[in-house]
Amino acid sequence: MADHTPSAAQRIVIENCAVATVDGQDTEYATGHVVVAGNRIESVGPGPAPQGLEGVVRRVDGTGHLVTPGLVNTHHHFYQWLTRGLAQEANLFEWLVALYPIWSRIDEDMVYTAARGSLGMMVRGGVTTAMDHHYVFPRGAGDLLGAEIRAAQEMGVRFNPTRGSMDRGSSDGGLPPDFAVETTEGALAATEEAVDTYHDASFDSMLRVGVAPCSPFSVSTDLLKEAAVLARRKGVRLHTHGSETAEEEQFCKELFGMGPTDYLESTGWLGDDVWMAHCVHMTDSDIAAFARTGTGVAHCPSSNARLGAGIARVPDMLNSGVPVGLGVDGTASNETGELHTELRNTLLVNRLGPHAHKALSVRKALRLGTYGGAQVLGRQQEIGSLEPGKLADLVLWKLDGMAHSSIEDPVAALVLGAPAPVTLSLVNGRPVVEDNRLTTVDEDDIARTARAEAQRLARIAQDAG
Numbered sequence: 001m002a003d004h005t006p007s008a009a010q011r012i013v014i015e016n017c018a019v020a021t022v023d024g025q026d027t028e029y030a031t032g033h034v035v036v037a038g039n040r041i042e043s044v045g046p047g048p049a050p051q052g053l054e055g056v057v058r059r060v061d062g063t064g065h066l067v068t069p070g071l072v073n074t075h076h077h078f079y080q081w082l083t084r085g086l087a088q089e090a091n092l093f094e095w096l097v098a099l100y101p102i103w104s105r106i107d108e109d110m111v112y113t114a115a116r117g118s119l120g121m122m123v124r125g126g127v128t129t130a131m132d133h134h135y136v137f138p139r140g141a142g143d144l145l146g147a148e149i150r151a152a153q154e155m156g157v158r159f160n161p162t163r164g165s166m167d168r169g170s171s172d173g174g175l176p177p178d179f180a181v182e183t184t185e186g187a188l189a190a191t192e193e194a195v196d197t198y199h200d201a202s203f204d205s206m207l208r209v210g211v212a213p214c215s216p217f218s219v220s221t222d223l224l225k226e227a228a229v230l231a232r233r234k235g236v237r238l239h240t241h242g243s244e245t246a247e248e249e250q251f252c253k254e255l256f257g258m259g260p261t262d263y264l265e266s267t268g269w270l271g272d273d274v275w276m277a278h279c280v281h282m283t284d285s286d287i288a289a290f291a292r293t294g295t296g297v298a299h300c301p302s303s304n305a306r307l308g309a310g311i312a313r314v315p316d317m318l319n320s321g322v323p324v325g326l327g328v329d330g331t332a333s334n335e336t337g338e339l340h341t342e343l344r345n346t347l348l349v350n351r352l353g354p355h356a357h358k359a360l361s362v363r364k365a366l367r368l369g370t371y372g373g374a375q376v377l378g379r380q381q382e383i384g385s386l387e388p389g390k391l392a393d394l395v396l397w398k399l400d401g402m403a404h405s406s407i408e409d410p411v412a413a414l415v416l417g418a419p420a421p422v423t424l425s426l427v428n429g430r431p432v433v434e435d436n437r438l439t440t441v442d443e444d445d446i447a448r449t450a451r452a453e454a455q456r457l458a459r460i461a462q463d464a465g
């Protein structure tokens with residue numbers, strides 16, 4: 001893979017735009033600048049960029065724009081790009097039971113194509129760090145994790161894939177059919193191999209691998225315990241689904257005699273190296289346990305609404321000090337596949353909860369999608385805010401078009417308004433979006449191949465039926 005890191009002697013200057021840094025003080029400038037040197041942010045401030053900068057390879061006039069840190073996605077399942085729009089009126093368990101048989105037919109080419117679709121939609125909408133939770137590994141399907149890593153590298157996005165797993169088939173009281181699961185030993189060995197092969201722990205890393213057994217209802221207690229031991233031995237992060245639905249809570253109480261958070265804690269799964277998706281059905285003591293241990297949450301408002309799972313208690317989590325980021329979730333339960341729309345959705349969904357109009361501000365929503373995501377991925381030193389020395393992951397949003405021009409407050413325009421076009425997105429100092437189009441890949445080719453591969457998967461699943 002070619003190294004695309006720009007030289008530190010090359011500068012990109014962005015000026016005349018509003019700046020929301022999302023730093024510790026939420027510093028903003030009505031008109032300001034950002035200077036990027038190589039793959040780092042060199043300076044951020046009010047007014048024009050400093051005079052006399054050398055090595056300026058590009059000067060961007062950001063008039064009518066807002067620059068923010070790039071968005072950080074904290075939960076996804078790329079392969080679902082090929083099974084969107086199915087099981088339209090199902091709750092989580094019904095939806096899973098309908099889709100597992102199709103998912104168990106995926107192969108390497110399908111996962112590559114699905115990753116390109118999932119990544120393409122997110123990156124075009126301002127995501128600069130993507131995450132994937134892949135847990136379906138049919139026998140003989142090829143190198144599925146390698147396929148999505150290739151797709152992310154070609155697109156130029158920073159990537160935190162996780163090696164997921166399922167080993168609790170229906171004959172062991174789990175939800176997935178037996179033919180869709182791995183053995184415990186096989187899953188652990190493959191997970192260790194994925195970390196050894198791909199994980200890069202460096203500050204500038206474009207690729208961090210996590211360990212991610214799927215959920216309490218599809219994974220054995222042994223696999224959960226051993227996965228936690230493995231991740232800590234390797235110094236990588238842990239991820240899983242937790243407390244997504246009322247049915248899951250009931251499942252845990254019946255099988256383990258306790259709720260999902262207590263069960264996960266009993267298997268070694270709370271800690272500041274862990275983040276969990278959803279966390280919708282959390283008691284006060286669950287939230288306190290997350291806060292005490294520093295366990296993070298990937299909040300997925302659209303997916304939770306699509307499956308009727310409920311409203312996560314995000315304001316209570318934030319008040320208690322729980323790290324919270326935003327997640328698209330798989331696109332079989334959030335067909336838009338976009339993260340910038342989740343800024344708005346998290347604000348709206350949480351205002352339907354007990355805190356009403358005080359639940360979240362537009363600035364808190366932006367923080368969840370940027371710094372909060374970085375925190376949840378353990379990368380807040382490197383990304384998530386516009387501060388000198390951090391990696392140059394940033395987005396220039398166009399806010400002077402018909403959709404936004406009458407909104408004075410640029411952060412309100414971004415969060416409450418229609419999805420804003422991305423004029424420029426930089427990852428590691430390198431452009432990945434220009435004028436609302438992906439620059440590193442062919443969008444039309446992604447659209448064509450995704451349709452063909454979705455149809456091929458449907459055919460194979462039907463024939464196997």
Ligand SMILES: [Zn+2]
Binds near residue numbers: 075076241277329330
């Ligand atoms: Zn999920």
